[in-house]
Amino acid sequence: MTDTTPGTASDVDPEAFRERALASLTTARDRTTLLTTCVDDPDLTAQHSPLMSPLVWDLAHIGNQEELWLLRAVAGQEAIRPEIDTLYDAFEHPRAERPSLPLLPPAEARAYAGQVRRRVLDVLEGASFRGTRLTEAGFAFGMVAQHEQQHDETMLITHQLRRGPQALTAPDPEPVALFTGPSEVLVPGGPFTMGTSTEPWALDNERPAHRREIPPFFIDTTPVTNGAYLAFIEDGGYDDPRWWTAEGWAHIRRHSITAPLFWRRDGGQWLRRRFGVTEAVPPQEPVLHVCWYEADAYARWAGRRLPTEAEWEKAARYDPATGGSMRYPWGDADPGPEHANLGQRHLRPAPAGSYPAGESPLGVRQLIGDVWEWTASDFLPYPGFRAFPYKEYSEVFFGSDHKVLRGGSFAVDPVACRGTFRNWDYPIRRQIFSGFRTARSQDA
Known part of the structure; x- marks a missing residue:
C-alpha cells in the first residue's frame, strides 16, 4: 500500500506553488496583524502568563524566522538585523525569561517584520521551486507560512490567558x-x-x-x-x-x-x-x-x-x-x-x-x-x-x-x-x- 497524496513537485505547475505560497503568507500576516493590533502597546509588551511570550516577542520572532529561512537560506541575502538573532531564538531563551530581554518595541518589531516581508515577496516572484530540497515545491515558503500560523495560534492562546476586556470577536x-x-x-x-x-x-x-x-x-x-x-x-x-x-x-x-x-x-x-x-x-x-x-x-x-x-x-x-x-x-x-x-x-x-x-x-x-x-x-x-x-x-x-x-x-x-x-x-x-x-x- 502506498501513500496516495497528490501534489508532488513533478505534477503541479510552479505557478500553482507561487500562488499558494503568496496566499498562505498573506493569510498568515493578516492574522498576525489582527492579533497584534487589537490591543494597545502595554498589552503587547506584557507577559500575560509565564507559559507564554509577550505578543511583541512573537511578532519579531515571526519576522526573524522568515528572514533566516527565506532571505538568508533561500535567497542568500545579507542579514538585515543579525544582532537580534539570539533575542528571538526560541531555544536560547525560555518563555519566562523573554520579558527581561531588550526586545524590539512594537513599532520597530512591525517595521522589521514588514521590511522582511517586502523582500520575501520579491524573492517569491522570481522563485523557480526547483533545485534543493528546501526550495523544491516551495517547501521553505510553506514552512515559513506554517511557522507564522503556529505562532498566531500561540498568540491566540495568549489572548485567552490575558485578563481584561474583550479584544477579539x-x-x-x-x-x-x-x-x-x-x-x-x-x-x-x-x-x-x-x-x-x-x-x-x-x-x-x-x-x-x-x-x-x-x-x-x-x-x-x-x-x-x-x-x-x-x-x-x-x-x-x-x-x-x-x-x-x-x-x-x-x-x-x-x-x-x-x-x-x-x-x-x-x-x-x-x-x-x-x-x-x-x-x-x-x-x-x-x-x-x-x-x-x-x-x-x-x-x-x-x-x-x-x-x-x-x-x-x-x-x-x-x-x-x-x-x-x-x-x-x-x-x-x-x-x-x-x-x-x-x-x-x-x-x-x-x-x-x-x-x-x-x-x-x-x-x-x-x-x-x-x-x-x-x-x-x-x-x-x-x-x-x-x-x-x-x-x-x-x-x-x-x-x-x-x-x-x-x-x-x-x-x-x-x-x-x-x-x-x-x-x-x-x-x-x-x-x-x-x-x-x-x-x-x-x-x-
Whole structure:
C-alpha cells in the first residue's frame, strides 16, 4: 500500500506553488496583524502568563524566522538585523525569561517584520521551486507560512490567558440540531499507510509514509462534549484516584485542579471565561482546555481509553473503498468552510456533530478542526525519519515527555493542518486548545 497524496513537485505547475505560497503568507500576516493590533502597546509588551511570550516577542520572532529561512537560506541575502538573532531564538531563551530581554518595541518589531516581508515577496516572484530540497515545491515558503500560523495560534492562546476586556470577536459557528447519530464507529483492522512521502509542505515528523497494521477498534463519532465531561465531574471524577495515573493524580492534587481550565462553578451552574467573556458552559461543544491526564482519566472512567496516534490517523485517513490513505477525512480536497472549523473563523468549537461534509468514509466527524485531540501515544519518530531542515523542529522533542495531539483546533489555519499533521505537548498542558475523543478495542 502506498501513500496516495497528490501534489508532488513533478505534477503541479510552479505557478500553482507561487500562488499558494503568496496566499498562505498573506493569510498568515493578516492574522498576525489582527492579533497584534487589537490591543494597545502595554498589552503587547506584557507577559500575560509565564507559559507564554509577550505578543511583541512573537511578532519579531515571526519576522526573524522568515528572514533566516527565506532571505538568508533561500535567497542568500545579507542579514538585515543579525544582532537580534539570539533575542528571538526560541531555544536560547525560555518563555519566562523573554520579558527581561531588550526586545524590539512594537513599532520597530512591525517595521522589521514588514521590511522582511517586502523582500520575501520579491524573492517569491522570481522563485523557480526547483533545485534543493528546501526550495523544491516551495517547501521553505510553506514552512515559513506554517511557522507564522503556529505562532498566531500561540498568540491566540495568549489572548485567552490575558485578563481584561474583550479584544477579539468572531461570529459563532452555525447552530446544529442535537447530534443523534451513533456514538461510536468501528474502524476495521488491517494495514494502512501512515504519514506521507509526497505532501509537498509536510514537515519532517510527518515523514516518511509507512505501513501500519492496526487491529479493529471503535472510536467516538465526535469529540467528547462539555456535557459528557460534566458527568465525569459530577460523579466525583477529580476525587477518585482509580481513574488517574500516579503522575496525573499527583499533578491535579498539587495544583488543586477540579475542572477544565477557565471553568468555575457559580452556585448550581458552571461558567467559563472565553476571550474576555464569561458565559455558561455550552453542553454540546467539545470540551476544551483539558490536559492529557484529564483526558486519560475521563476515558478510564467511561470504560474506554484514548486512541493511539496510529488509530486516530487511520480513522481520519483510511478509505475502505480503495484501501488508500486520503489527505483529509473527506478526501484529498483542501479544507473548505463546509468541512471543518479552522482558521480562527470562529473563536470556539462548533457543536458536536457539526460539518457532516467533513466526516470520514467510516462516519467519524470533526476529526479536523474544533479541538486538538490528545492521543495515547508518546511523540516518537517514524521509521526512517530524517530531521529536515533543522533538528530543533521535531527531533529534540522525541521521547516519553511529550504526548501527541492530532486534528487541529478552531485556532489552526488549514496550511498547518492535515490528516498527517502531528502536534505534541507536555501531558500537563491545558492552556492549549485541547480536547479529545475516546476509543476501545473491538474485543473490549
